[in-house]
Amino acid sequence: MVASGITGHTRPTKVKKRAALQKRKRDDVDVEKLEQAVEQLDPNNGSYRHFTDLPLSDPTKQGLRSAHFAVMTDIQARALPLALKGHDILGAAKTGSGKTLAFVVPVLENLYRLQHVGVDAGLGALIISPTRELAIQIFDVLCKIGKHGHVFAAGLVIGGKSLEAERQALTRMNILVGTPGRILQHLSQTVAFNVDDLKMLVLDEADRILDMGFQRDVDAIVDYLPKERQTLLFSATQSRKLSDLARLSLQDPEYISVHAEDKSATPQTLQQNYIICPLEEKLDTLWSFIQASKKSKIICFFSSAKAVRFVYESFRHMQPGIPLLHIHGRQKQGQRFDTTAKFSAAKYSCLFATDVAARGLDFPAVDFVIQIDCPEDADTYIHRVGRTARYNRQGRGVLFLTPGEEEGMLKRLEAKNVPIERINVRQRKRQSVKDQLVHMLFKDPALKYLAQKAFITCVRSLSLQKDKDIFHLTEYDLEAYAASMGLPGTPRVKFLEEGNAKQKKQTSRDELAVSGSSGESEDGKDGPATKKGKLVRTKYDRMFERQNQDVLADHYKNLVRDDDAEEAPESEYNAYDDDDFLAVKRRIPARPDLSDIASEDDATATRMRKVVNLEGAAQPLIIDSNRREKLLKSKKKLLKLKDRGKKLVYDDDGNPHEVYELEDENDFRAKGLPEDQRQKFLQEAREVVQNADVEDKATAKAKKKEKIRKKKERETMEKEDDDNDSRVGLEDNEEDGLANFRADAEVSDVEADEMKRSKKWFQSDSEDEDESKKGKKGKKGKKGKKTGARQIVEEPETLEDMEALAAGLLG
Numbered sequence: 001m002v003a004s005g006i007t008g009h010t011r012p013t014k015v016k017k018r019a020a021l022q023k024r025k026r027d028d029v030d031v032e033k034l035e036q037a038v039e040q041l042d043p044n045n046g047s048y049r050h051f052t053d054l055p056l057s058d059p060t061k062q063g064l065r066s067a068h069f070a071v072m073t074d075i076q077a078r079a080l081p082l083a084l085k086g087h088d089i090l091g092a093a094k095t096g097s098g099k100t101l102a103f104v105v106p107v108l109e110n111l112y113r114l115q116h117v118g119v120d121a122g123l124g125a126l127i128i129s130p131t132r133e134l135a136i137q138i139f140d141v142l143c144k145i146g147k148h149g150h151v152f153a154a155g156l157v158i159g160g161k162s163l164e165a166e167r168q169a170l171t172r173m174n175i176l177v178g179t180p181g182r183i184l185q186h187l188s189q190t191v192a193f194n195v196d197d198l199k200m201l202v203l204d205e206a207d208r209i210l211d212m213g214f215q216r217d218v219d220a221i222v223d224y225l226p227k228e229r230q231t232l233l234f235s236a237t238q239s240r241k242l243s244d245l246a247r248l249s250l251q252d253p254e255y256i257s258v259h260a261e262d263k264s265a266t267p268q269t270l271q272q273n274y275i276i277c278p279l280e281e282k283l284d285t286l287w288s289f290i291q292a293s294k295k296s297k298i299i300c301f302f303s304s305a306k307a308v309r310f311v312y313e314s315f316r317h318m319q320p321g322i323p324l325l326h327i328h329g330r331q332k333q334g335q336r337f338d339t340t341a342k343f344s345a346a347k348y349s350c351l352f353a354t355d356v357a358a359r360g361l362d363f364p365a366v367d368f369v370i371q372i373d374c375p376e377d378a379d380t381y382i383h384r385v386g387r388t389a390r391y392n393r394q395g396r397g398v399l400f401l402t403p404g405e406e407e408g409m410l411k412r413l414e415a416k417n418v419p420i421e422r423i424n425v426r427q428r429k430r431q432s433v434k435d436q437l438v439h440m441l442f443k444d445p446a447l448k449y450l451a452q453k454a455f456i457t458c459v460r461s462l463s464l465q466k467d468k469d470i471f472h473l474t475e476y477d478l479e480a481y482a483a484s485m486g487l488p489g490t491p492r493v494k495f496l497e498e499g500n501a502k503q504k505k506q507t508s509r510d511e512l513a514v515s516g517s518s519g520e521s522e523d524g525k526d527g528p529a530t531k532k533g534k535l536v537r538t539k540y541d542r543m544f545e546r547q548n549q550d551v552l553a554d555h556y557k558n559l560v561r562d563d564d565a566e567e568a569p570e571s572e573y574n575a576y577d578d579d580d581f582l583a584v585k586r587r588i589p590a591r592p593d594l595s596d597i598a599s600e601d602d603a604t605a606t607r608m609r610k611v612v613n614l615e616g617a618a619q620p621l622i623i624d625s626n627r628r629e630k631l632l633k634s635k636k637k638l639l640k641l642k643d644r645g646k647k648l649v650y651d652d653d654g655n656p657h658e659v660y661e662l663e664d665e666n667d668f669r670a671k672g673l674p675e676d677q678r679q680k681f682l683q684e685a686r687e688v689v690q691n692a693d694v695e696d697k698a699t700a701k702a703k704k705k706e707k708i709r710k711k712k713e714r715e716t717m718e719k720e721d722d723d724n725d726s727r728v729g730l731e732d733n734e735e736d737g738l739a740n741f742r743a744d745a746e747v748s749d750v751e752a753d754e755m756k757r758s759k760k761w762f763q764s765d766s767e768d769e770d771e772s773k774k775g776k777k778g779k780k781g782k783k784g785k786k787t788g789a790r791q792i793v794e795e796p797e798t799l800e801d802m803e804a805l806a807a808g809l810l811g
């Protein structure tokens with residue numbers, strides 16, 4: 001939140017006072033003239049093409065000029081005259097068509113003409129965005145245009161900062177940009193936050209803000225606002241829902257849909273393709289694609305934060321030769337801001353993202369948008385792919401569809417006028433990353449855990465998808481998918497099992513209902529006791545239903561006997577899980593023979609007994625407490641329970657004998673009394689053990705030290721992972737990788753830069769062969785189609801810098 005800098009008004013010198021008075025007089029004259037000009041504006045006159053054609057204040061004109069905005073885009077030309085005249089607007093235009101300026105300019109202008117400025121005026125305009133990143137971006141545009149002479153105080157409320165600091169600044173704000181949750185928090189908790197005189201409400205990405213996720217927050221915000229106000233709604237995908245208009249109390253809204261007549265709902269400059277790629281081939285395909293596109297700027301969309309993290313962590317360990325970044329909603333705000341700033345500034349980079357980056361974000365010069373996980377609907381597809389080919393620039397989108405998703409998704413895209421063509425992957429150039437992943441997961445349990453979580457979340461999100469025409473869970477090969485992630489087995493998914501269990505339970509209930517309360521199951525064995533026809537679950541029923549992650553110490557796992565798999569009931573229990581909606585099965589460490597499990601009275605039972613036959617132990621081990629259960633995890637403790645063993649000596653025929661059997665009796669007697677010998681032997685053995693113990697301790701200490709060092713290193717890396725991209729071994733790898741894909745022609749750096757957009761990595765092998773026949777000539781042909789020069793990106797500012805900029809608005 002910005003420090004408003006209003007202190008200048010408290011003790012003005014005479015000179016300052018006079019200057020302020022003169023400025024106000026000038027503004028008054030200016031405002032009057034502007035009011036007249038705006039009144040004369042004809043919104044239906046299609047001849048307004050430049051910003052200078054509109055009656056705008058000098059500060060705004062100067063802001064636009066300095067940002068090099070001269071010619072208006074279609075949505076700006078249509079929306080600005082209406083918005084300046086105070087109409088409510090519902091604006092829809094393709095992604096990257098300049099909707100931000102279509103509301104930022106009217107906000108500045110309308111408040112300026114109303115002279116809604118200064119601490120006493122209160123909040124004049126509220127701009128709501130669905131994500132923090134987008135809010136920051138809007139705020140940035142507002143600052144860029146408004147910093148040349150406007151004197152509004154503008155602020156950003158997106159969370160991640162102390163409420164108290166925001167509270168103090170909020171009371172001085174004239175224009176506020178924010179996310180629904182935080183805005184509502186202030187409206188309900190900050191007493192001095194006055195919105196009674198609000199003049200404008202803007203909803204960017206309105207369809208998202210008005211949908212289910214934000215519905216309650218937005219309705220509550222609107223309740224605080226005055227009904228008499230101007231409301232502007234903008235989005236790339238927008239359906240006119242009467243209920244939404246009523247919720248926002250729009251008054252005779254103007255519908256502007258500039259591209260409604262177009263054949264395509266996506267930009268003309270966008271080339272859109274899809275490939276058929278089963279789940280288990282996605283990682284190989286993505287890796288190979290990245291290898292072939294190191295000189296590109298790429299965004300890859302996934303359906304979950306876990307998937308983003310897993311792919312980011314594993315790929316960066318494999319040294320892809322291109323800086324990798326990742327962004328998802330579970331990161332801290334600072335990290336997210338850094339990532340967007342880094343990706344904006346990068347020339348070549350690959351950003352792994354969830355849909356938190358799907359809407360509104362304006363990254364310069366993105367070459368490819370790859371949708372690894374199928375989007376939930378066509379609108380999400382449009383927003384994601386819209387991160388490339390912005391404002392007349394070229395761009396490519398590639399959608400990965402599994403065979404089962406193809407038909408349903410294509411139908412949805414067709415209905416939304418999205419032209420998309422199928423292409424093939426060059427099978428010959430696809431590299432398998434499975435072995436590397438297996439190796440990495442084996443060495444790094446944290447990565448394995450991440451892979452398991454990513455797998456589970458993926459399955460969950462597939463099964464929860466609403467559009468069942470696209471997503472059929474039964475059609476995915478989950479085992480193969482888990483294997484492709486390098487996992488040694490397919491994690492058990494509680495969600496699915498519960499579904500099955502419910503089904504089974506229902507069936508058995510039905511059966512019980514038929515057989516009455518006899519307490520006998522269909523196969524004749526004793527079934528669970530029933531009370532009034534209801535199933536009564538025993539303690540161990542419950543225990544076996546519990547779930548846990550499959551992260552076990554190796555020795556713990558070794559205790560599980562192979563034959564258990566068939567005979568033992570699946571036992572799972574919840575030791576930990578941050579989202580226990582789904583979990584991975586964890587087996588209990590030894591076969592619990594049901595006959596050995598004595599379950600006490602269900603109501604009072606607090607413990608369960610089980611008997612484990614330890615190899616070499618004289619007695620079976622009874623596990624009847626958590627402490628004893630822990631015994632199973634400690635090799636050292638288990639050793640104590642086992643027989644100590646005997647020393648045997650083998651004769652020439654290979655038969656074992658106790659040592660004394662092979663010794664001559666006279667020799668034995670000559671050595672002294674048996675008890676003395678025993679003591680002597682024990683003494684020697686003790687010394688050997690003590691010496692070994694010292695060595696062992698030293699080794700253990702060294703190991704522990706190494707472990708701590710590695711842990712610290714990992715923690716530092718984890719801490720840094722969001723700050724640092726993983727540009728590792730770029731030079732080394734690049735040569736090999738590119739040699740693979742561009743063997744036939746050497747290109748200069750400039751040519752490579754120009755050629756990258758037309759590089760056809762996704763194409764069939766036959767096309768590939770055709771192309772290689774054409775040779776260099778064909779390649780040169782392609783080069784002609786290339787796009788213009790890259791935009792030069794300014795060094796990104798920090799969030800604090802941007803907020804400080806807003807202070808500049810105060811003049």
Ligand SMILES: Nc1ncnc2c1ncn2[C@@H]1O[C@H](COP(=O)(O)OP(=O)(O)OP(=O)(O)O)[C@@H](O)[C@H]1O
Nearest residue numbers: 069071072073095096097098099100236360362391
């Ligand atoms: N009149 C203009 N002249 C030149 N460039 C412009 C103009 N208007 C907008 N742009 C540029 O076009 C790009 C896209 O603009 P903007 O982010 O406002 O698009 P959008 O329609 O809001 O996209 P989305 O639907 O993805 O949110 C930005 O980089 C912006 O600077």
